[in-house]
Structures are given as structure tokens and as C-alpha cells.
Amino acid sequence: MLEVDEFESVFRSAIKEPYHYRPVELRSILLITDLDDSSSAALEQQLRQFSPVLQSPETLWQRLNGSDFRTTEELLRRVEQAAPELIISYRNLHSEAWRYPHSLGEHLDVLLNISTVPVLIIPHPGADYAAAHALQQTRSVMAITDHLTADDRLVNYAVAFCQPDARLYLSHIEDQQAFERMIEAVGKIRTLDTDVAREQLGQQLLKEPQDYINSCHTVLKQSHPQPPEVVAHVQFGHSLSEYHRLIDAHQIDLLVMNTQDDDHPAMRGMVYPLAVQLRQIPLLMV
Amino acid sequence: MDTTETLANAAQHAVSSGVTALFAFLLVAMIITLALEEKIHAKKSLIVSLYAAVALILAGTLHLLPFGPLELPNGHEIEEPVYIPAIDWGVIAIILGSSIFVDVTSRSGLFSWIAIKLTKASKGEPLLLLWYYGIMTVVFSALLNNVTAMIIVGSLTAVSLEKLRQKDKLLGFLLIEGLLTNIGGLLTLISSVPNIIVGNAAGISFVSFVIKASPYVLVATIATLVLGGILFSIRRIDSPADRALAAEQVASFDENDGIASPGFFRFGAVMLGLFILTIAFTSVLPVLKDLGMGFVALSFAGIMLIRYKSEVQQFYKAIDWDLIFFFMALFVVIYVMELALVLDWIGQGISWLIGEGRATGTGLLLAVSAAASSVTDNIPLAAMLAKILAASGTPTESSLWWAVIFGANLGGNLTPIGSASTLVAVTIMHKHNLNLSFGGFVVKAFPFAIMHIVLAIAYVLLTS
Numbered sequence: 001m002l003e004v005d006e007f008e009s010v011f012r013s014a015i016k017e018p019y020h021y022r023p024v025e026l027r028s029i030l031l032i033t034d035l036d037d038s039s040s041a042a043l044e045q046q047l048r049q050f051s052p053v054l055q056s057p058e059t060l061w062q063r064l065n066g067s068d069f070r071t072t073e074e075l076l077r078r079v080e081q082a083a084p085e086l087i088i089s090y091r092n093l094h095s096e097a098w099r100y101p102h103s104l105g106e107h108l109d110v111l112l113n114i115s116t117v118p119v120l121i122i123p124h125p126g127a128d129y130a131a132a133h134a135l136q137q138t139r140s141v142m143a144i145t146d147h148l149t150a151d152d153r154l155v156n157y158a159v160a161f162c163q164p165d166a167r168l169y170l171s172h173i174e175d176q177q178a179f180e181r182m183i184e185a186v187g188k189i190r191t192l193d194t195d196v197a198r199e200q201l202g203q204q205l206l207k208e209p210q211d212y213i214n215s216c217h218t219v220l221k222q223s224h225p226q227p228p229e230v231v232a233h234v235q236f237g238h239s240l241s242e243y244h245r246l247i248d249a250h251q252i253d254l255l256v257m258n259t260q261d262d263d264h265p266a267m268r269g270m271v272y273p274l275a276v277q278l279r280q281i282p283l284l285m286v
Numbered sequence: 287m288d289t290t291e292t293l294a295n296a297a298q299h300a301v302s303s304g305v306t307a308l309f310a311f312l313l314v315a316m317i318i319t320l321a322l323e324e325k326i327h328a329k330k331s332l333i334v335s336l337y338a339a340v341a342l343i344l345a346g347t348l349h350l351l352p353f354g355p356l357e358l359p360n361g362h363e364i365e366e367p368v369y370i371p372a373i374d375w376g377v378i379a380i381i382l383g384s385s386i387f388v389d390v391t392s393r394s395g396l397f398s399w400i401a402i403k404l405t406k407a408s409k410g411e412p413l414l415l416l417w418y419y420g421i422m423t424v425v426f427s428a429l430l431n432n433v434t435a436m437i438i439v440g441s442l443t444a445v446s447l448e449k450l451r452q453k454d455k456l457l458g459f460l461l462i463e464g465l466l467t468n469i470g471g472l473l474t475l476i477s478s479v480p481n482i483i484v485g486n487a488a489g490i491s492f493v494s495f496v497i498k499a500s501p502y503v504l505v506a507t508i509a510t511l512v513l514g515g516i517l518f519s520i521r522r523i524d525s526p527a528d529r530a531l532a533a534e535q536v537a538s539f540d541e542n543d544g545i546a547s548p549g550f551f552r553f554g555a556v557m558l559g560l561f562i563l564t565i566a567f568t569s570v571l572p573v574l575k576d577l578g579m580g581f582v583a584l585s586f587a588g589i590m591l592i593r594y595k596s597e598v599q600q601f602y603k604a605i606d607w608d609l610i611f612f613f614m615a616l617f618v619v620i621y622v623m624e625l626a627l628v629l630d631w632i633g634q635g636i637s638w639l640i641g642e643g644r645a646t647g648t649g650l651l652l653a654v655s656a657a658a659s660s661v662t663d664n665i666p667l668a669a670m671l672a673k674i675l676a677a678s679g680t681p682t683e684s685s686l687w688w689a690v691i692f693g694a695n696l697g698g699n700l701t702p703i704g705s706a707s708t709l710v711a712v713t714i715m716h717k718h719n720l721n722l723s724f725g726g727f728v729v730k731a732f733p734f735a736i737m738h739i740v741l742a743i744a745y746v747l748l749t750s
């Protein structure tokens with residue numbers, strides 16, 4: 001005989017959160033550096049070539065140079081006054097700690113945790129660890145999350161930064177270790193079949209992000225004038241090492257991640273270590 | 287000899303009144319225990335099996351059982367336990383075959399595909415959703431069975447109203463659907479167990495059954511949906527923005543999600559159509575008319591199982607063995623009651639009812655059947671009354687059969703324990719934290735149930 005729960009599962013599984021495309025417009029951009037005005041202006045010119053979304057003549061560019069702020073408090077006040085729709089900066093402002101892959105520096109750390117606007121983190125201009133292709137183009141853009149479902153904002157920002165012939169990698173790595181812990185617990189419950197749980201739970205965890213990525217592909221083809229080629233990466237693995245591998249393998253020009261989510265206003269999970277370690281390419285934290 | 291006279295004179299064995307009273311007491315005790323099934327946390331198969339065992343021992347001790355070899359048509363004799371011929375294996379075969387067939391067919395994604403298509407067609411409008419789900423409940427109840435229909439439609443209702451943020455309407459939807467399962471369950475000979483038992487005993491064909499029942503089902507369905515919409519304030523959405531949002535929310539359902547194999551989906555659809563056609567014409571098809579609907583149901587189940595040939599055990603495990611053993615034990619109890627002349631006593635009671643005049647008697651029989659079915663399982667009632675009417679030689683075209691069919695099915699709408707499908711509706715309500723008490727259900731369902739019973743009495747009398 002059929003069960004109520006069985007059919008509720010069938011119908012719940014049939015609900016697929018569709019992707020909604022909304023073009024991103026950046027009317028005001030704030031570049032924060034610890035450089036002097038001329039170096040900062042040169043960096044601005046370089047950045048304007050980085051992505052089509054930064055090239056609009058209607059966009060207002062503002063700069064905060066090294067002499068404009070010293071403390072984090074000053075920085076936050078100046079950012080509030082500028083009211084930008086995108087902040088661009090780099091690690092370890094007013095510090096030499098950019099030589100080590102261990103922190104973002106106090107200014108950026110605080111800014112990322114409280115800012116509600118996206119922050120584009122670029123490789124430090126004084127460092128030699130930037131990838132050869134960094135800040136040259138956005139031909140290969142990757143958006144990542146540990147729950148890539150109905151994350152329209154993340155995908156829309158990633159799409160906005162893509163150049164016309166770009167590849168957009170949408171990646172979801174389901175944490176293998178967490179999954180194994182869950183299956184280990186299932187293995188200790190007499191009434192649950194461990195093999196069935198492993199197979200079906202595994203399939204379901206990957207199905208939802210895959211369905212969403214399929215929807216992104218379909219919607220972008222229908223609504224975007226020059227849609228990027230959507231490539232899905234949905235698999236089990238160790239998030240950090242897998243993302244490192246994918247970024248190297250596909251020569252990613254820009255990595256897009258969520259800084260915050262509804263439950264956690266501050267950076268958490270894999271986002272912080274990735275932001276700290278991935279110094280060679282630009283990161284867009286939305 | 288007229289029916290009244292036959293019923294009153296059905297006693298054929300010499301059994302003392304004391305013995306008959308003893309077995310009548312046993313029968314009443316069993317019915318009361320069944321009514322308390324939920325309270326005593328015992329499955330009905332176990333309850334009835336224990337009563338069947340006691341009834342057999344008592345009947346054996348009192349020399350009521352016809353022990354001895356069974357004579358075959360070729361004149362040979364075989365030894366067989368006395369309780370084996372007591373079971374109506376035709377009914378068991380129909381229930382077993384059709385439940386496996388429906389279970390396997392549901393794996394094709396066919397029923398969820400239909401359900402989601404209708405949900406999307408409603409564009410999320412609550413009133414349209416109520417009508418679509420209501421009609422779907424009736425059709426699924428008619429073609430599958432009441433419990434399966436309630437599970438499919440009730441599950442979808444819970445999920446879709448949650449998606450539409452209309453969970454405040456869930457109780458009304460589930461209650462109306464629960465009531466409609468018993469209306470849809472009247473449409474065909476295989477829609478509900480009382481139909482199978484009474485229809486088989488009366489010799490009513492599948493097609494005759496549908497022709498007779500469909501006008502009532504149509505009128506009762508429309509009346510229920512209209513009254514339900516009014517009583518539970520289920521209306522269309524006023525604002526265009528909310529309408530657009532609702533349409534977008536239901537559009538996110540993917541009807542193809544549950545289809546693992548398009549080939550099996552098409553096969554399932556074709557087989558369902560063939561199953562309904564074959565069942566409909568079993569009574570006129572050569573060979574099949576002798577093998578019966580149980581054979582047809584089991585054969586279709588077997589064909590569908592070929593798709594899962596290496597894992598058929600999962601479908602065997604999923605069979606409702608409680609229901610199957612309940613029927614087997616129940617047939618044994620009724621067999622013993624027949625030998626102890628308890629059924630004759632009940633027959634005399636029915637004769638008294640019918641003796642009030644043909645129209646009044648038929649109406650009373652329907653009302654009494656409904657009242658009895660509302661507090662205990664309608665299957666023992668249907669089985670007993672079918673046996674009594676058959677024993678009295680009631681003709682196929684008699685309205686008494688229909689009084690029992692309508693009464694046994696519609697009585698389930700008076701209380702939450704009156705039918706398995708309304709019990710499923712209440713289970714889904716509780717699963718979603720909608721606490722509807724026994725009394726609460728009766729109060730909310732009463733206007734509908736009375737309307738159904740009054741309509742049924744009028745219809746049976748008008749068409750007799």
C-alpha cells in the first residue's frame with residue numbers, strides 16, 4: 001500500500017525553485033586602496049577594463065586613497081557617505097601582512113562582515129602572487145556555494161561580470177565528510193537501510209543544485225542577450241581542496257561567493273578560508 | 287416468495303435460540319472492539335482473527351461446523367480445513383491484485399504527473415484547485431481505491447497549499463477530499479470493498495454499476511464542492527499581483543520529476559486504461575467471466591511486476607497484510623454466524639425494516655446502514671447484509687442492494703473512523719499539526735454527510 005509520506009516526498013521533490021534573471025546595474029563603485037591618488041587612479045583604469053559591467057559610462061567611480069582613512073572606523077564612515085553599489089579593495093590595507101596567506105586585514109575583515117553591498121577583492125597590487133590572467137578578463141567565472149539552490153542574487157552577479165563569450169561555472173560541492181558522518185549515524189539505526197540511505201540521500205543532495213543549475217541554463221538562454229555558457233560542477237568532495245582544484249583546472253578569472261546568508265550575517269564555513277587563501281585571482285563577495 | 291417473507295424464513299438448521307444469542311453476543315463484541323481499534327492500539331486483522339478463532343472453537347464444540355471431506359466437481363474428495371471454503375477468495379484476489387497493480391503503476395509517475403498537471407492548470411487559484419482536486423479525488427477513488435486516492439490527493443494538497451502559503455485552507459481541503467473519496471468510491475464495482483462484496487453477491491456487472499451510480503456521484507460531487515467552497519471560505523484570488531504570484535509558485539512544480547523512465551510511464555498509462563477496460567467487460571468476456579475480476583486484477587499486477595522482476599519482494603512487503611488477514615478472518619466469522627443463524631436474526635430485523643413499506647423500508651435500510659457504518663467498519667456490515675440479501679434470493683435489480691451500497695459507503699462520512707480514507711485525511715491533518723478532534727470532525731462533516739445520505743435515499747427511491 002502507498003504511504004502518505006511517500007507521496008509527499010514525490011511532490012516535494014517535484015518542486016524546482018526556478019532561477020530568476022535580473023540584470024545587475026552598478027551605478028556607483030567605490031575603490032578603496034592604501035595608495036596615493038595617482039596609483040589609485042591607474043588601478044581604477046585597469047579595473048574598468050576587467051569586466052563589461054565596470055565599463056558603463058554612467059557608472060560613478062569614487063576613490064578612497066590611503067590618506068583618506070587610517071582606522072577601520074574612519075573607513076566605515078567614508079564608505080557610508082559614499083553609499084556605493086560595489087566596493088573594490090584588496091587585503092591588508094595599511095599593513096604588510098599581505099605577504100602571508102593568513103588574514104584579510106582588519107579593514108577588509110570588518111567591512112566584509114558588515115557591508116550589505118558586494119565587495120570585489122582584487123590581488124594586492126604590490127604582490128607578485130597574482131595569476132598571470134588576473135584582472136585581465138572575465139572569460140571564466142565561477143560561482144560557488146554550499147547550498148546552490150534559489151541563489152538568484154549570487155548567480156546574477158556572476159552573470160553580470162561575465163564577458164560575452166564567457167563560461168560560467170556554477171559549482172556545488174557537497175561536503176563528503178559531513179555526509180559520511182550522517183551515514184554513519186544512519187548505520188546505527190536499526191530501522192533504516194544504510195545502503196538505501198547512502199544512495200538516495202546522496203542522489204537527492206546533488207539533485208537540487210543540479211535542477212537549479214539546469215534552470216539557470218534555460219532561463220539565461222531565454223532572457224540574456226549574450227548568455228554565458230553555463231557549466232555545472234555538482235559533486236561530493238572536500239570543499240576547499242575541490243574548489244582549489246577547479247579554480248586551477250579552469251583558470252578561473254573571477255570567483256563569486258556569498259559573504260553572508262540569512263542565518264549567518266558574518267562570513268562563515270568555507271567562505272573565510274577561501275577568501276584568505278585565494279590571493280591570486282579576484283573574488284567577488286556578494 | 288417476496289423478499290420480506292424469504293428473509294424472515296431463512297433459518298434452515300436446528301440451532302437453539304441460546305446458541306444463536308451467544309454468537310450474536312460474540313458478533314456485537316467484535317464490532318465494538320473494532321470500533322475501539324484506535325483506542326486499544328490493536329490492528330483489525332488481529333482483533334477479527336481472535337474472534338474468528340473463538341467462533342470456530344465454539345461452533346466446533348457445539349457441532350455447528352460441517353467437518354468432513356470436500357467433494358470436487360469430478361467426484362473426488364479432498365481434506366480441507368473447514369474455514370478455507372468460508373473465505374471469499376474472489377474478493378481477496380481483487381483486493382490483492384488491484385493494490386499491487388496500483389502500487390507498481392504509481393512508480394511510473396503516472397498519478398503524480400496527472401496530479402501536478404492539474405495543479406498547474408489551476409494557476410494556484412484556491413477555488414479552482416478545490417474543484418480540480420475534488421474531481422481528481424472522485425476519479426482516483428473510482429478507478430483506484432479510496433485510500434490510495436486520499437493519499438495521492440491529500441499529499442499533493444498539503445505540499446501545494448504550503449507552497450502557495452495557503453495552509454490555513456488545508457483542513458477544509460482535506461475534509462472535502464476525504465468526504466469525496468466515499469462519493470467517488472460509489473462510482474464503480476471495484477472502487478470500494480463494500481461495492482465488491484455487495485456487487486458480487488448481487489450479481490451486478492461493472493457496467494450496470496457505473497450506469498446506476500454515476501448520476502448520483504455527479505450531483506453529490508458538485509453539491510459537495512459548492513457547499514465546501516462556501517463553508518470553508520475557499521474563493522478565487524482578488525488581486526492580479528497575488529494571482530501572478532500564485533501562478534508562478536505552482537509553475538515551479540515539475541510534473542516530469544517523478545518519471546524515472548518515459549517508456550514505463552507510457553506503459554503504465556496504457557496498462558491502466560487496459561485494466562479499467564478489462565475489469566469493465568470481465569462479465570461478458572469469454573473465459574474471463576468465469577475466472578473473475580480477481581484473476582484479472584492479479585494478472586495485471588503480474589504483468590506490471592515484470593518491470594521490477596528482480597525486486598518484487600518490495601511490493602510484497604508493501605501489501606496491506608492487515609487488510610488481507612482482516613478480510614480472511616472476517617469471512618470466517620460471518621460463515622460461523624451464518625451457521626449459528628445470527629444472520630437470520632439480523633435478516634428478521636431487516637424484514638421488519640422493509641415491512642414498513644417498500645419506499646420507507648429501502649430508505650430506512652440505507653439510513654441504518656449509514657449509521658452503522660459511521661461507527662464501525664463498513665466491511666463487516668456490507669458482508670453480513672450481502673449474505674443475508676443473497677440468502678433471501680433478493681433479485682439483482684432490487685433497490686435493497688443499492689440501499690446497502692450507498693449506506694455502507696456514505697456512512698463513512700459521518701465520523702473520522704467511518705472509513706479508511708477519512709481516517710487517512712485526518713492522519714494527514716495531524717501530520718500537519720491541524721488538530722481536529724472526533725467531535726470537531728463530526729460537526730464539520732455533518733452538513734455534508736446528511737446532504738449525501740438524503741440525496742442517496744431520494745436517488746435510490748427515484749430510480750427503483
